[in-house]
Amino acid sequence: MSSQKKGWSDRFLTKLEVAGNKLPDPSVLFIIMSVAILLASAVAGIFNVKAKNPATGETIEAVNLLSSEGLVLILSESINNFIEFPALGMVLVVMIGIGIAEKTGYFEALMKRTIEITPEKFILPTVIFVGIISNVAGDAGPVILPPIAAMVLMRIGYHPFVGLLVAYAATNGAFSANIILGMTDALALGFTEKSAQLVDSDYTGNIAMNYYFIAASSFLLVLVLYFVTKKVVSPRLGTYEGVSFTHEKISDREVSALRWANISVVVAAIALLLLVIPENGILRNPETGSIINDSPFMNSAVFLITILFFIPGLVFGLKAKTLKSTKDFGDILADSMGTMGGYIVLVFFAAQMLAYxxxxxxxxxxxxxxxxxxxxxxxxxxxxxISFILIVGLINLLIGSASAKWAILAPVFVPMFMFLGYDPAFTQMVYRVGDSFSNPISPMLPFLPLLLTFAKKYDKDVKLGTLIANLLPYSIAILIVWIIFLIVWYLLGIPVGPGGPIYLEQ
Known part of the structure; x- marks a missing residue:
């Protein structure tokens, strides 16, 4: 019976992977969609398609972009569409801080040291928690943490696959949960804000508008992943009898550098609080005294986050000697920005599509x-x-990029939810739940083949089906619990973040 199930699942996943591999590159996908929008606009314009805005009573008429006026607009505004795209500047600025913290080795040393000094009974939940918050470091989490977790958990009696799987599930399945704001929040905001302005041209969001929900979800998902690991995955994998490996501990120099880096970020955070907490703090709204509404603090949140990454990364690099000269500094910044080349190209075509x-x-x-x-x-x-979450989760199996999916879905679902009375911040949060839960089993994520490479270190005969079969319980548990949590949150009417109510304010 089990073999039949495994055979069916393997065939299904193989077909899914083949279908997903046939999809064009996201940039090409946006080009195709841009052409489709232009053609659709022509048809809609010719047939005088219109609708009445239930919020304002105004009549909305389709515009033919293949007319002479439309073609002039397309040609003359293409550069502005790209330059003025909200997410572009935010993400590139955040990457300055993240790049320094990652490339100097600060993130890796922080993850290793955190696990090394943790008491044995807390190691598994610590691995999970580190995995969840490592999302703020971009791709560093799923690349660095799984092999470290495998070695550490094997040392206390777990099968090494347990460490690989739970770390991978934490970094990807809980992708939208975190206690620290970062690039993911900036990415989502850019597409949400642009889409909301299709209905309300004055709409502005903020990078923290999902923070209450994602922070609370971080602790909830630690419990979920811990339960699945202890009750399902670990018993299923059993004991390991192969060759053991040890991970390289961080050196005394790195320990010292990490200590000074952590001190520096605490000092920076205290300095920031002194600018926010006092009633006359310069980062409060000068007229109302608000910390959230139209305050310098919220308006400069992206740059402040960049600083809080940049400072410890710089201090660590100088103390650990991974940053020895101004040339190293320039090379690291260039390298981190170089990794954003694909995203910049993606944004160019996504910006045109959204403009059309x-x-x-x-x-x-x-x-x-x-x-x-x-x-x-x-x-x-x-x-x-629930329907929206499931739709996004299924799309995620074919399109791995969170920004690519939201660029496609936001222009439709954000306005749609607004017409139903829901704030864009809440719609964004619902999307992010759907975008996360199926990540562990998505064949479109580039980290899954990497996870297989790590696994072959312990069992050269292991195949992708084994990994996905053991990752599936994590996806199912995250989906069920996170939906229940979202429903409870919704029924209580709690804002999903500062400036992020559930319903549109009347």
Whole structure:
């Protein structure tokens, strides 16, 4: 029976992987979608497609972008579409800080040292927690943590695959949960804000507008991943009888550098608090005294986060001698920005697609009719959220990039949810839950083949099916618990973050 199930699942995953591999590169996908939008705008314009905005009562008419006026707009505004795209500047600025912290070795040393000094009974939950918060370091988490976790957990009696799997599930399955704001939040905000402005041109969000929910989710998912590991994955894998490996401990110099780096970030955080907490703090709103609403603190949040990464990374590099000269400094910054080349290209085409969607008025029209359809079949509230989460999770199996998916979905679902009365911050949070839970089993993530490489170190005959079969319980548990948590949060009416209410403010 079990062999039949395994055979069916292997065939299903193989077909899924083949289908996913046939999808074009995300940049090409955006080009195709841009062309499709232009053609759709022409058809809609010719047939005078229109809809009535239920919020303002105004009539929204489709605009033919293949007209002479439309073509002039496309050609003359292409550069501005790219330059003015909100997420571009935010992500590149954050990468300055993250790049220094990652390339000097600060993130890696911090993860290693945290696990090394943790008492044995707390090692497994610590690995999970480190995995969740390591998302702030971008790709560093799923690349660095799994092999370290495998060696550490094997040392206290677990199968090394347990360490690989739980670290991978934590860094990817809990991708949208964190107690630290970072590049993921900036990426999501850029697409959400642009899409919300299709309905309300004055709408502005902030990088922290999901923070309450993602911070609370961090601790909840530690418990979920711990339970699945102890009750499902570890018993299933049993004991390990192969060759043991040891991970290289960080040197005394690195320990000292890490200590000074951590002190520096604490000092920087205290200095920041002194600018925010006092009633006359310069980072408060000068008129209202608010820390959140239109305050210098929230308006400069991206740059402040960059500083809080940059300082400990710089201190660690200087003390650990991984940063020896100004040339090293320049090389690290160039290297970290070099990794963003693919994203910059992606943004160029995504920005054109979103601009065409905005100019054509197709987004609001689809959103109006979509909202009316959902209302007619009474699909709103909890059933709507669950359906959206499942749709995103399935799409995630074919398109691994979170920004690519949200660039496609946001222009439709953000306005649609707005017409149903939901704030873009809440829609973004629902999306992020759907975008995370299926990450561990997605064949489209580039880290899955890397995980297989790590696993072959312990068992040269292991195959991808084994890893996915043991990662599936994590995805299912995260999905179920996170949906329940979201429903409870929604029913209590708690904002998902500062400036992030569930409902649009009337």
């Amino acid at each position: 969607f905005e100019w054509s008025n197709l987004g609001p029209i689809i959103a109006v009719y979509g909202a009316q359809l959902l209302e007619s079949i009474n699909l709103s509230g909890i059933p709507l959220f």
